[in-house]
Amino acid sequence: MAFANQNNLKSDVLIIGGGMAGCSLAVALAGVGFSVVIVDHIDQSAQTTDEFDGRASAIAGAPKKMLDRIGMWQHLGQNFAPILDIRVTDGNSRLFLHYDHEEIGDDALGFMVENRHFRQAVFARLRNLKNVTYLAPADLKSLARDQSGVHASLIDDQGNALQVEAQLIVGADGRRSQIREQAGIELTHWSYHQTGIVLTVEHEIPHHNVAHEHFLPAGPFAILPLPNGGKNNRSSIVWTEKDELVEDLLALPEDDFAREFNSRFGDFLGEARFVGPRWSYPLTLQYAETSIADRLVLIGDASHGMHPIAGQGLNMGLRDVAALAEVLTDARRLGLDIGSAPILADYEKWRRFDNTLMLAMTDGLNRLFSNDIAPIRLARDIGLAAVNKAGPLKKVFMQHAMGSSGNLPRLLKGEAL
Ligand SMILES: Cc1cc2nc3c(=O)[nH]c(=O)nc-3n(C[C@H](O)[C@H](O)[C@H](O)COP(=O)(O)OP(=O)(O)OC[C@H]3O[C@@H](n4cnc5c(N)ncnc54)[C@H](O)[C@@H]3O)c2cc1C
Known part of the structure; x- marks a missing residue:
């Protein structure tokens, strides 16, 4: 029961959605003294079970610095694996792109974290912060936004009601996103007619913290290193397939499924064994026409959802968190209203270009690689080989993927808010 012993609440910020982006924002804001109410329609224990989310996320260097700075990363313990190399190959072509972290310094290119571990860590950090109230399972029943603030009416799973007054609501x-819909913000979206099959495997040969992206005609097949008590023999697989094949593939008996899997996985990691269920996620692109309205902000997938080809969706959400937390903190230091239009416009201006660029890049990459048209294949293979040889260009790509390019908010540089 979400509202047991709860009186009506007043807070600086009301966040609807206690997923990875929403909780990270709550932690960042509460850490500098904002009062935060965060609402999710699924309770925390259900969100951290093995059955809830089979995915693992590649977290880029800059968002990792933020998670460190806001005190969340420490709660992961050993539950992360650094990515030291990335190898990109195209079908059976021998031309490939190889990113080695030593080409740009000592830092890892990114870190693999299972989503359930991310959630456990961020919930643990939230529990240490006094000025956060996490309400779940609960839903937003009604919402009014006016000059005086945000007036929300919530309802829990027992039908109990609760009023929350805030300066700003975050979707x-x-x-x-219900918040986006209620605000009448339009959405551009399309389907890739692809589904991401997600699996975890254990394999005979250690992965040595190398991530592999293998471009096949139906879409990318990624093998991503996971931690496993130093054994380095567990990987997360994102296997992209055409929608129409996925239902039949997932329904195959174990041996037949393993045969299909092995024909894509190859044998360089030795024999592989499935751990846990087969998951599937339909792949779409969507983009909200704006991420602000009166006293309202959208962050994360509520604002932009992209193809996982470059492992950037959550990273973009965490970049939203860093920018919004900085804009709000600076506004409060100047004694300004954190829900006022000019403050929210600063956030929108900061994030729009970066998010649009990443949406366009992931969309373009998927279109370029998810086909088997001979001249296109030849051109992209020559392109891959050329980038591999062109040191400066390669460095730019690597810095972009690590999230360390552009006008970075303080948290993404590992600095205090
Ligand atoms: C196959 C696959 C692999 C991926 N790999 C990567 C990767 O390697 N790296 C990366 O950066 N990204 C990756 N992504 C993208 C990443 O998973 C998403 O961008 C990220 O999960 C979005 O987080 P979020 O918190 O914005 O939204 P969500 O995870 O969707 O969280 C939304 C939260 O809001 C709650 N909620 C929804 N509606 C309501 C409501 N009306 N009231 C109350 N609560 C509500 C939900 O219960 C949920 O907790 C991948 C995606 C896919 C599909």
Whole structure:
């Protein structure tokens, strides 16, 4: 029961959606003294079970610095694996792109974290912060926004009601954002007619912290290193397939499924064994026409959802968190209203270009690589080989993927807010 012993609440910020982006924002804001109410329609224990989310996320260097700075990363313990190399190959072509972290310094290119571990860590950090109230399972029943603030009416799973007054409401409620819809913000979206099959495997030969992206005609097949008590023999797989094949593939008996899997996985990691269930995620692109309205901000997938080809969706959400937390903190230091239009416009201006660029890049990459048209294949293979040889260009790509390019908010540089 979400509202047991709870009186009506007043807070600086009300966040709808307690996923990875929403909780990270709550932690960042509460850490500098904002009072935060965060609402999710699924309770925390359900969100951290093995059955809830089979994915692992590649977290880029800059967002990792933020998670460190806000005190969340420490709660992961050993539950992360650095990515030291990335190898990109195209079908059976021998031309490939190889990113080695030593080409740009000592830092890892990114870090693999299972989503359930991310959630456990961020929830643990939230529990240490006094000025956060996490309400779940609960839903937003009604919402009014005016000059005086945000007036929300919530309802829990027992039908109990609760009023929350805040200066600002944040929609962190994912791709089907109710907050975005209620605000009448239009959405551009299309389907890739592809599904991401997600699996975890254990394999004979250690992965040595190398991530592999293998471009196949139906879409990318990624093998991503996971931690496993130093054994380095567990990987997360994102296997992109055409929508129409996925239902039949997932329904195959174990041996037949393993045969299909092995024909894509290859044998360079030895024999592989499936650990846990087969997951599937339909792949779409969507983009809100704006991420602000009166006293309202959208972050994460509520604002932009992209193809996982470059492992950037959550990273973009965490970049939203860093920018919004900085804009709000600076506004409060100057004694300004954190929900006022000029403050929110600063956030929108900061994030729009970066998010649009990443949406365009992931969309373009997927279109370029998810086909088997001979001249295109030849051109992209020559392109891959050329980038591999062109040191400066390669460095630019690597810095972009690590999230360390552009006008970075303080948290993404590992600095205090
Ligand atoms: C196959 C695959 C692999 C991926 N790999 C990567 C990767 O390697 N790296 C990366 O950066 N990104 C990756 N992504 C993208 C990443 O998973 C998403 O961008 C990220 O999960 C979005 O987080 P979020 O918190 O914005 O939204 P969500 O995870 O969707 O969270 C939204 C939260 O809001 C709650 N909610 C929804 N509606 C309501 C409501 N009405 N009221 C209350 N609560 C509500 C939900 O319960 C949920 O907790 C991948 C995606 C896919 C599909």
